[in-house]
Amino acid sequence: MEVKNILEKKGKVIASGNRDELLWFDLDVTPLTQTDYENLETDFKKGGIFAKVINAGSHTTKDGKELQRVWLVAYKTQKELTDWQKDFDERMTRDHRFIGEQLDWFHVQEDLVGPGLPLLHPKGTVIRTELINLVRQVNNEMGGEEIWTPHIAKSELWKVSGHYDNYKDKMFMWNQDDSEWGIKAMNCPIHMQIYKSKPKSYKELPIRYTEFGTVYRKEQSGELHGLSRVWSLTIDDHHFIIRDDQILSEIQMILKAAIKIYKVFGMEYKLKLSTRPEKCVGDKALWDVAEKGLKDALDGLKLEFTVDEGEGAFYGPKIDIDAKDSMGRWWQLGTIQLDFNMPQRFKMTYVDENSKHIQPVLVHFALLGSIERFMSVLIEHTGGRLPLWLAPEQVRLLPIGESQAEYAKSIVNDLRGLGVRAKIDDEGTLGKRIRNSQTQKVAVTAVVGDKEVEAKTVSVRGKDPMSIEDFKEKLLLSIMERSDF
Ligand SMILES: [Zn+2]
Incomplete structure (x- = not known):
């Protein structure tokens, strides 16, 4: 391939692949400079x-070999490249790593952390906290306990759970004080110990545990990406331990909860059953x-779904929930998995009406998946x-x-007292402050002048002036209902 030949002038191509329209190559070479990249583009031309x-x-x-990864996109005409560049720039303004840095939301500190x-x-x-609160609310409605x-x-x-034999490569493990330890890559094996701490009767089931549990998984460092491919992630990790006659009702309840959540974000979703x-x-x-x-749970709720025969996990069947974003991309977010394996490995039981020890079914599910x-x-x-x-x-x-500073301050203090995240900006020209508020993606920007002070109102951009009482009430209502202001 011609592209490869040109690249090999810089270093040997060790591996290559593609993601969407972008090709990637791993070159066996010390880091390239900006000039190297520009020269490469000239060579291609x-x-x-x-x-x-x-x-x-x-x-x-x-x-232990250090490789340089190069992404590239190649076209036969300049026009195609220019069109791609325009589209790419638009997508970059939506790239969460770029936005996260620009708005001071998060960063990755590779050298020291x-x-x-x-x-x-x-x-x-x-x-993150607001997302957890949303799941917490839905979880409460389901009778889940944290x-x-x-x-x-x-x-x-991890040996009893099977992760030691099957998942050790992705776990952080070490020896200390004559014992071997592992940082959790899954929450479930630990959760099962809480179930096991006391004998259970059939009347106590379902038992519904939830933890917003941070786990650590050693992904290949070349695959890491912002918040979406990481080593540390927090799962809204639910483990419901149920009798087999409770499968239908519990799964229906969980499906309803999942749908409620995707509706909040206005995302289209699709469901897949794997057997x-x-x-x-x-x-x-x-x-x-x-x-x-x-x-039956899916049918009972009249939900459309596809079936992937034979694609369930070795330990049980599952339902995956994919959601579509505003750019038309599908993401697998939620998953609901039944598990017959872990209850067996940890010898979990409950006592039934006839005093017999029965193995329960474990339901693992996450509605958001990894919160990050x-x-x-x-x-x-x-x-x-x-x-x-x-x-x-x-x-x-x-x-x-x-002259309106005091008035503005009293409104902001009131709002904060009501739990609203509100601020004043009184530095610089009004035009500049309005622009700042927009680029910093503040949800509601309100202006107050002498007219507003006199009438006890505020002016929200694009709306008629409203009284302070209306303003507060409308804010609180849309925050509570998670609806538009
Ligand atoms: Zn689990």
Whole structure:
């Protein structure tokens, strides 16, 4: 391939691939300079290829070799390249890494903290907390109960759960004081210990545990991407432990909760049921009951879904929920999985009406999935223009001059007292302050001048002046209902 030949003038191509229209190449070479990139584009042009070459940083392979990753897009005409560039620039303004940095929401500090370990700044933390609160509310409605578990556990736990044999490569593990330890890559094995701490009767089920649990997974460093591919992630991690006659009703309840959440974000969604694979655990009768339960739950709610025969996990069938963002991209966000394996591995039981010990069914599910990844989807879905309830800064008040400063301050104090994230900006010209408020994606910008002070009103851009009481009431209502202001 011609592209490869031209690139090899700089360094040997060790690996290559593509994602969408972009090609990537890993070159065995020390970091390239900006001039190298420009020279490459000239070389391509001489060869009749119109290309944009992008520095994607360097990464280290498993055997310790440092490689330079180069992204490029290549076209036969300059026009195609120009059109692509325009479209790409538009997408970049929606790139969550760019927006996150521009708005002071989060960053990754590779040199001192590490790759794939995003640091959420105060404003980013507000978004994360609001998302957790949304799930918390839905979880309360389901009768879910929150638990908290530590981030590390002995390797014995991961041996019983099976992660030690099957997932160790992605786990952070170490030896200390004659024991081997692992940082959790999953919350479930620890959650099961809470279930097991006391004997259970059939009357106590369903038991519904939830943890907004941070886990750590060692992804390849070349694959890391902003908030969407990371080493540390927080899952809205639900583990419902149920009897097999409760599958239908519990799954219906969980599906309703999931739909409620995607509706809040105005995202279209689709559902996929995956059934028993050839290699699996648990007896066939139980699989049949479970698959029927999931199918009946979907049918009962008149939901459309597709079936992926044989694509379930080895431990149980599942329903995946994909959502579509404003750019037409589908993301797998929620998942609901039945599990017959973990209850068996941890010898979990409950006592039935006849005093017999029965193995319960475990339902693992997440509605947002990774909260950090959900944030990245949401930031790109909205271009950073988050709805009022989720915006790090909800209201910014702009007094026209000094004489309205006191009035503005009293409104902001009132709003803060009511739990609204409100601020005053009185530095600089009004025009500049309005523009700042827009670029910083403040949800509601209100201006107050002498007229407003006299009439006890505020002027929100694009709306008629409203009384302070109306303003407060409308703000609180749309925050509470998570609707538009
Ligand atoms: Zn789980």
